[in-house]
Amino acid sequence: MFREFLVEQRNRQALSKRSAIELEPIIMSRPFPLSVVCVCLFSGLLPGRVVGVDDAQFSAVEHTRQTIYHSPQTPGFTSWVGAWTMLDGSLMVCFTQATGPLKGRPQAPPEVRRKLTWPPAGRPGYDMTGLDLRNVHLRSTDGGKTWAQVSADPFKTCMNGITGEAQTALPDGTIVRGVFGSYLPYNPELPKTGYLERSTDGSRTWGEPEVLLPEPKYAVWPKRLRVLRDGRLIVLGGVAPFPANSRTRTGYSRLIEPLLMVSSDQGRSWEGPIPVVPMEHRRNWGGEEFDAAELANGDLLCVFRRIDPSSGRSVRWQGLLKKTADSWVPAEVRPAPFPHSGHPDVLATREGPVLHLATTGIDWTTDAGRTWKKFRLPGTRYYPRAVQTEDGRILVFAHVGGDDAYGKTDQSIVMDAFRLVKQKTPPEQPVGNTNHTEILTITRHPPTKLSPLRNQNTSSLSVSSTGVVAAYYGYDGAPKFFRTSTDGGLTWGPEHPSPPEMGGGQASGTLRKGGSIRPVGMGQPIDGEPGWYLVDLVHFTDDFSAHVIKPARIYMPGAITKRVEGRSYVWYWPNFHSSIETLIGGDLIAVMYGLFEGDAVGSDRGCRVIVVRSNDQGQTWRYQGTVSNEHQDPNPELPGMFAGFTESSIAQLVGGKLLCMLRSQGSHLPSEYRPLYVSWSEDLGKTWTTPVPTQPHLMNILPTLVTLDNGVVAAVYGRPGVHVAFSTDDGHSWSNRISFSHLKVGMVTGQVDGRQVAPHRLAVVGGIDRGTWLFPISVERQRVSPAQTTLSGRVLDDRGKAVAGAQVQRSPNRYTADTWNIVPADRGLPGYYHESFFDNKMMPDTPRLGYRAIRPENESATVTTDRAGRFRFTDVKLGEWVLTVESDGFAPQHRRVHHLPNATPHEFQLEPGRGVRGRIVDPQGRPVAAACVVLGLFHCHTDERGRFAWSLTKPVPTEVPVKVYKRYSRRYTVLQRVMSLVEIERQPIILKLK
Numbered sequence: 001m002f003r004e005f006l007v008e009q010r011n012r013q014a015l016s017k018r019s020a021i022e023l024e025p026i027i028m029s030r031p032f033p034l035s036v037v038c039v040c041l042f043s044g045l046l047p048g049r050v051v052g053v054d055d056a057q058f059s060a061v062e063h064t065r066q067t068i069y070h071s072p073q074t075p076g077f078t079s080w081v082g083a084w085t086m087l088d089g090s091l092m093v094c095f096t097q098a099t100g101p102l103k104g105r106p107q108a109p110p111e112v113r114r115k116l117t118w119p120p121a122g123r124p125g126y127d128m129t130g131l132d133l134r135n136v137h138l139r140s141t142d143g144g145k146t147w148a149q150v151s152a153d154p155f156k157t158c159m160n161g162i163t164g165e166a167q168t169a170l171p172d173g174t175i176v177r178g179v180f181g182s183y184l185p186y187n188p189e190l191p192k193t194g195y196l197e198r199s200t201d202g203s204r205t206w207g208e209p210e211v212l213l214p215e216p217k218y219a220v221w222p223k224r225l226r227v228l229r230d231g232r233l234i235v236l237g238g239v240a241p242f243p244a245n246s247r248t249r250t251g252y253s254r255l256i257e258p259l260l261m262v263s264s265d266q267g268r269s270w271e272g273p274i275p276v277v278p279m280e281h282r283r284n285w286g287g288e289e290f291d292a293a294e295l296a297n298g299d300l301l302c303v304f305r306r307i308d309p310s311s312g313r314s315v316r317w318q319g320l321l322k323k324t325a326d327s328w329v330p331a332e333v334r335p336a337p338f339p340h341s342g343h344p345d346v347l348a349t350r351e352g353p354v355l356h357l358a359t360t361g362i363d364w365t366t367d368a369g370r371t372w373k374k375f376r377l378p379g380t381r382y383y384p385r386a387v388q389t390e391d392g393r394i395l396v397f398a399h400v401g402g403d404d405a406y407g408k409t410d411q412s413i414v415m416d417a418f419r420l421v422k423q424k425t426p427p428e429q430p431v432g433n434t435n436h437t438e439i440l441t442i443t444r445h446p447p448t449k450l451s452p453l454r455n456q457n458t459s460s461l462s463v464s465s466t467g468v469v470a471a472y473y474g475y476d477g478a479p480k481f482f483r484t485s486t487d488g489g490l491t492w493g494p495e496h497p498s499p500p501e502m503g504g505g506q507a508s509g510t511l512r513k514g515g516s517i518r519p520v521g522m523g524q525p526i527d528g529e530p531g532w533y534l535v536d537l538v539h540f541t542d543d544f545s546a547h548v549i550k551p552a553r554i555y556m557p558g559a560i561t562k563r564v565e566g567r568s569y570v571w572y573w574p575n576f577h578s579s580i581e582t583l584i585g586g587d588l589i590a591v592m593y594g595l596f597e598g599d600a601v602g603s604d605r606g607c608r609v610i611v612v613r614s615n616d617q618g619q620t621w622r623y624q625g626t627v628s629n630e631h632q633d634p635n636p637e638l639p640g641m642f643a644g645f646t647e648s649s650i651a652q653l654v655g656g657k658l659l660c661m662l663r664s665q666g667s668h669l670p671s672e673y674r675p676l677y678v679s680w681s682e683d684l685g686k687t688w689t690t691p692v693p694t695q696p697h698l699m700n701i702l703p704t705l706v707t708l709d710n711g712v713v714a715a716v717y718g719r720p721g722v723h724v725a726f727s728t729d730d731g732h733s734w735s736n737r738i739s740f741s742h743l744k745v746g747m748v749t750g751q752v753d754g755r756q757v758a759p760h761r762l763a764v765v766g767g768i769d770r771g772t773w774l775f776p777i778s779v780e781r782q783r784v785s786p787a788q789t790t791l792s793g794r795v796l797d798d799r800g801k802a803v804a805g806a807q808v809q810r811s812p813n814r815y816t817a818d819t820w821n822i823v824p825a826d827r828g829l830p831g832y833y834h835e836s837f838f839d840n841k842m843m844p845d846t847p848r849l850g851y852r853a854i855r856p857e858n859e860s861a862t863v864t865t866d867r868a869g870r871f872r873f874t875d876v877k878l879g880e881w882v883l884t885v886e887s888d889g890f891a892p893q894h895r896r897v898h899h900l901p902n903a904t905p906h907e908f909q910l911e912p913g914r915g916v917r918g919r920i921v922d923p924q925g926r927p928v929a930a931a932c933v934v935l936g937l938f939h940c941h942t943d944e945r946g947r948f949a950w951s952l953t954k955p956v957p958t959e960v961p962v963k964v965y966k967r968y969s970r971r972y973t974v975l976q977r978v979m980s981l982v983e984i985e986r987q988p989i990i991l992k993l994k
Contacts, residue, residue, distance in 0.1 A: 235267075239259035450774055470484050496544075536549050579755070808864070960978070
């Protein structure tokens with residue numbers, strides 16, 4: 001449920017830019033015409049919009065999903081659910097069930113097929129003639145825990161249903177249902193229009209048909225029956241002002257307009273039809289599917305499925321019916337922010353919000369649809385019906401699958417359950433008062449050890465549509481085993497063998513219709529189909545107990561799949577590299593990297609990072625756009641080798657934008673790191689902003705982006721070590737980094753994976769110093785005030801005495817591990833992990849956050865300690881900072897601090913020593929950035945101004961061997977000489993040109 005979960009949670013404003021949103025091909029037999037869903041607003045109001053989670057006042061909690069019924073036959077056919085509560089508080093559901101042979105059935109007579117335009121041309125599997133068709137009724141007296149079948153009345157038709165959704169209980173306990181009489185061609189005695197039937201014995205028997213409108217004047221299709229607060233009954237659906245049974249089913253499709261009728265005597269007599277939409281919209285409305293929720297003032301908030309008058313596609317609209325005396329008048333209707341998703345279902349809850357429920361997510365409004373907010377819940381199954389029980393739970397019933405041909409899909413009836421909770425909101429601040437901010441509260445749950453193997457690149461995660469999490473790992477290489485968790489990664493089941501086809505890699509995706517996929521192997525060109533490639537996908541069931549391998553097609557015109565000199569690591573695409581994201585609406589999107597014809601080649605010339613998209617649940621993928629094809633270093637002032645952009649990850653943000661994070665580093669040396677970059681797209685991946693470095697820099701490979709259900713974006717990455725950082729501003733800045741390891745490459749690979757596994761919870765898997773572990777982390781957003789507080793502390797010497805007159809600087813946060821020492825080489829490590837500038841007896845140690853000297857030009861806040869060694873910064877924003885302390889006679893110290901409400905003072909205890917600061921320039925006096933400076937065993941890099949700094953504890957040498965070189969540059973010579981500390985500081989060191 002959780003990748004679905006993530007998808008369906010987000011703000012969908014971006015979808016308004018999609019010109020053709022099609023989740024899947026759907027053959028409509030239930031609705032009249034083929035249609036889609038859309039929403040509209042009311043007169044004088046702005047178009048409907050979905051606002052972000054920060055505006056939310058309600059949240060949905062305690063979500064569960066369970067199967068409540070499966071046909072006695074497999075594959076099952078159980079569709080078109082109705083749901084209601086009875087007078088005694090018990091629950092009832094109904095649905096259409098078909099059983100019988102999959103093949104060899106009789107077909108409907110030609111005249112019946114012509115009249116009903118059924119089955120669709122070339123699809124005989126939709127003809128239900130000869131099957132055992134029944135309207136099944138279930139009842140639960142324990143709140144949905146258990147269900148018993150009450151009845152299963154039979155009917156005969158070639159259609160795949162005649163009733164079910166339009167069903168409810170009246171105040172006297174009678175069950176009433178609407179029937180499509182025109183769909184019963186084998187019963188000439190029955191009306192060939194919409195009618196009602198009643199049951200006074202709990203659905204066991206049904207009374208005679210009660211026609212809603214006279215057949216000579218109207219054709220009717222009842223789709224919803226709802227009881228209003230005053231006890232009146234309304235019927236919603238479609239009506240055509242033409243004689244019933246006078247046209248074919250297709251012939252009626254453009255004649256239908258929304259139907260509303262109201263009864264004050266429990267459906268014995270009716271008023272209407274009452275106009276539902278303004279006159280100018282009734283022509284070519286194209287659909288009978290809509291639902292309405294009664295607002296507190298008696299207005300009806302409607303969500304429609306109709307044919308878009310301009311495109312001919314199915315869309316959702318929204319409208320308001322204003323209460324006038326005992327009736328209603330239509331206000332303006334307009335397109336809404338919801339994508340197409342079957343029959344609309346809305347529910348007015350006791351807590352106040354009106355819910356819109358669909359396969360694409362569950363949204364809510366408290367302002368009659370002016371704005372919509374999205375719950376962090378998975379989308380429903382197909383054609384949902386929601387009710388609220390006496391204890392406040394909201395139950396949503398729907399069927400697995402879609403509008404499927406008989407035997408195509410194993411359908412079942414599922415029930416989602418959740419509650420609404422009104423969130424506490426801070427007191428309203430006066431206009432102009434911004435003295436509040438948001439912080440993250442992060443909880444690290446107990447981790448689980450998966451394997452003793454720490455230096456690995458194969459551990460990864462998958463999440464199914466029902467929320468089951470699978471963790472893949474190995475003991476000596478490929479992921480030979482996996483374990484599953486059903487509680488969001490807190491506990492794990494026994495070890496199972498992984499499919500033998502699986503290799504390493506983090507690519508996996510969750511399918512909206514159920515299950516998950518993992519690409520295996522590399523794609524291959526399809527002979528005779530230029531631009532098309534095949535790749536295998538492993539399809540897992542929701543509980544990961546079974547899998548099948550199916551080929552998928554990828555269209556990437558212009559892609560190179562042959563070896564290119566100097567580019568051995570990119571020739572093999574198409575290769576799914578990172579997590580597969582599920583977009584709002586259900587499409588899948590992923591990133592790949594490689595070369596297209598005409599791209600620059602050469603070992604340092606970069607790659608093309610592209611986006612591919614699938615609208616058929618991963619069966620077919622097409623090139624969507626290029627994130628970047630940069631082959632020139634965009635930031636030459638940074639250390640390391642720019643290898644172009646390669647390993648990347650993509651996530652959809654709460655506002656609908658896409659965020660991509662890209663690796664730029666090509667060197668494996670721990671001393672030569674480059675930051676991850678970020679780019680944004682506002683058109684679902686067709687165009688992208690120029691990538692920019694993460695702020696602060698995140699280092700440095702294999703990113704995995706995860707947008708949590710509360711809108712927080714997590715970035716899981718490695719090298720050195722294993723980390724996750726978080727963003728609350730759509731990836732523009734990062735904070736709250738959690739580091740599971742800082743170990744260098746060679747000890748751990750830094751190749752990690754992460755997924756959302758429960759509400760507000762993330763799981764990270766990777767190799768650390770004690771093996772391969774899985775770490776569950778909960779992330780909560782918390783609004784606090786004031787936004788600025790005092791940051792204070794004390795500076796002491798090594799004997800605990802106060803250090804007066806010390807300088808303390810507060811500078812922006814940094815994560816960069818940019819200084820290191822060289823140490824004796826570990827045995828058995830590959831040669832390329834050694835520092836090539838030195839002999840193989842020495843190698844880099846794990847890099848650390850570098851000391852930056854306090855300089856006036858830094859323009860960072862600086863204070864001086866008092867006689868008691870105390871320092872104090874006032875009005876400091878909550879968040880992360882770097883504190884640096886310098887004092888004569890002592891080695892400088894620096895520390896990253898997380899400034900939170902009620903923070904305790906920070907204490908520094910300085911050791912005797914000194915600081916050294918210098919600068920590297922070229923012969924013209926221009927700064928040389930990103931040069932490696934070696935002072936004895938200490939290493940660092942120069943900043944963009946050519947500056948470097950070194951903190952030494954006693955004993956302090958008077959002179960040191962100095963080496964300066966700029967790796968990956970042929971412009972400068974290497975400097976090697978012994979220099980005194982005074983000489984280093986007195987004037988810049990000149991690095992000569994070659």
